[in-house]
Amino acid sequence: MQPTVILFPFLLAAGVYLLLRWVIWQPGNPGSADTAAKHALWIGVIGWLVSSLQPAAKAGLIPVSDVSEAPSAVELLPVLAWPVLGCLAVHAIGQLSYPGPRLPRRRASLDVRRIRDFLPRKLAWTVLAIFVTAAGQIAWTAGVPGFDPAPYVPRPEPSGGYVYYGGDGRVPGIDLAAPLGGALVVLAAGTFAVLALIARRRRLEWLSSEDNSLLRTIAMNRLLxxxxxxxxxxxxIAGNHAALTDPAEGTGNWASPAAMLNLVVLLAMWWWAPPKLSHGLTERRARRMTDPQPATKLVVSIGPAMGLAALIPLVAAAVMPGVLTGQPALFVALAAMAVLAVVAGGEVLLHRNYGTDREPRHWPRQPVSPALTTTVVAAAAILLGVIVLIAAWQAEAGAPPSWIAAVWTTAAAIGTAAVPFAVARRRRSIPATVRGLDAALRAITLHRVARTLAALFAAQAGALLMSAAPGLQRFSPPGADTTSVLWQVAPGAGVILAAAGVVIAVIPVRGISAKPASAAAPAPETVP
Known part of the structure; x- marks a missing residue:
């Protein structure tokens, strides 16, 4: 067994724990309603991300191209374990990441906290019905027979044309129902265990009893x-398996009602929003709405636009199939360049709509924090080291040089980053009653540029390792030399680096309106 298989889950769990601790542990205000609301949101988002069953979508199918091998139940277990155990682990880690008591006098409650005291009843009954339906579908699938795949062959039609017959096979239903049923049982038991953890976890001292109870209800809502x-x-998955038709019968059309029901459940769960903390995000949004500085509102609105811009490569891949296929470096660079273009566009809007020549330009005393600067330098060093390592080994092994794409796409993204930097440097000053607003807005832009570059470097290094390492591993089979282990663990390291890039990219910039004016004091330097 490769070391990555054992270490990666623990490293990922540690990373999730540190991220959630960072979210909930706001300096000087840990465990407040605002941070608790953001913490609960992060738990829900990460839980959704790791709960995807897409890798198991074709479980139990025997492809036409690989007639000799059929997936076994043991081979399906790791594929199903990741989403099932992953989503449960994220919600459990989220509850364990809350800060402990820190007040001189600890406040305790003698009330016995039970699951039903905080459980959203309608949602709980709906989820129970979904579990029962899933169990029935899996039990039905256990009785369907298997059949072999049939290669696609043309057959003449009376009309004079040809129609291709054939298709994938499937394993006997019991071979798929066993791991699916086991996964469902583990999911049900784990859900109950996490619900108990939510009900019994320590309370947040900075919240009232009502808000603590509501926070537990929010956590249960997101988990369910x-x-x-x-x-x-x-x-x-079970329904698709049961609905698949035997290619030997010549009926190539089939439909799965279970897949349609799955889509309905997905949309319903997206719609079933959790309640809001009385002093959490609602209060923060109210402060933003009453902010008298329109320039601040514009800068804040750039954040969601940056997130949408990062999805442009996905749209391009859907509109122009094949253009980005097999080009992970180009995919990552396009996302970063789109984000940087949005940042530059925001500065242009500030210049045109709110800038004035009556005041001098103010440059922030510390444009980028030391921590972010260190992150950018470290990510760039990692990317450079990965490029040098991959280039050297690809040249020695005679493999195609995939590192060239990473170099020129990264260089193009760095060149794009110069645009928002130059615009932020040269745009007109923003008049405001808040002292230091102009310098603070420039600092936010520079922070976003540096953050995007750090995420780009980390994601590019991860993408290069994931795409190039398998080819190099074929040239260096296990046991051939001491470096063969390096290429075995490289894909796992690439996943960690890519995940680190995503985490860096979504770390929020604290809004200027949430800080006192003295915290945003500008430097006396005047930009010409």
Whole structure:
């Protein structure tokens, strides 16, 4: 067994724990309603991300191209374990990441906290119905027979044309129902265990009893919605397996009602929003709405636009199939360049709509924090080291040089980063009653540029390792030399680097309106 298989889950769990601790542990205000609301949101988002059953979508199928091998139940277990155990682990880690008591006098409650005291009843009954339906679908699938795949062959039609017949085979239903049923049982038991953990975890001292109870209800809401989609996905896999037709019978058309039901469940769970903390995000949004500085509102609105811009490569891949296929470096660079273009566009809007020549330009005393500067330098060093390592070994092994694409796409993204930097440097000053607003807005832009570059470097290094390492591993089979282990663990390291890039990219910039004016004091330097 490769070391990555053992270490990666623990490294990922540690990374999730540190991220959630960073979210909940706001300096000087840990465990407040605002941070608790953001912490609960992060738990829900990460739980959704790791709950995807897409890798198991074709479980139990025997492809036409590989007639001799059929996936066994043991081979399906790791594929199903990741989303099932992953989503449960994220919600459990989220509860364990809350800060402990820090007040001089600890406040305790003698009330016995039970699951039903905080459980959202309607959602709980809905999730129970989904689990029962999934169990019934899996039980039905256990009785369907298997059949072999049939190669696609043309057959003449009376009309004079040809129609291709054939298709994938499937394993006997019991071979798929066993791991699916086991995954459903583990999911149900794990859900109950995490619900108990939510009910019994320590309270946040900075919240009232009502808000603490509401926070537990929010956590249960997010957990139940996530596990409902996973259970529905397991039922969809079983339903697709049962609905597949035998290619030997010549009926190539088939439909799966379970897949349609899975889509309905997914949309319903997205719609079933959790309640809001009384002093959490709602209060913060109210402060933003009453902010008298329109320039600040514009800068804040750039954040969601940056997130949408990062999805442009996905749209391009859907509109122009094949253009980005097999080009992970280009995919990552396009996402970064789109984000940087949005940042530059925001500065242009500030210049045109709110800038004035009556005041001098103010440059921030510290444009980028030392921590972010260190992150950028470290990510760039990692990317450079990965490029040198991959280039040297590809040249020695005679493999195609995939590192060249990473170099020129990264260089193009760095060149794009110069645009928002130059615009932020040269745009007109922003008049405001808040002292230091102009310098603070420039600092936010520079922070976003540096953050995007750090995420780009980390993601490019991860993409290069994941794409190039398998080819190099073929040239260096296990046991050939001491470096063969390097290429075995390289894909796992690439996944960690890519995940680190995503985490860096979504770390928020604290809004200027949430800080006192003295915290945003500008430097006396005047930009010509």
């Amino acid at each position: 919605r996530t596990v409902a989609t996973v259970a529905s996905g397991l039922a969809a």
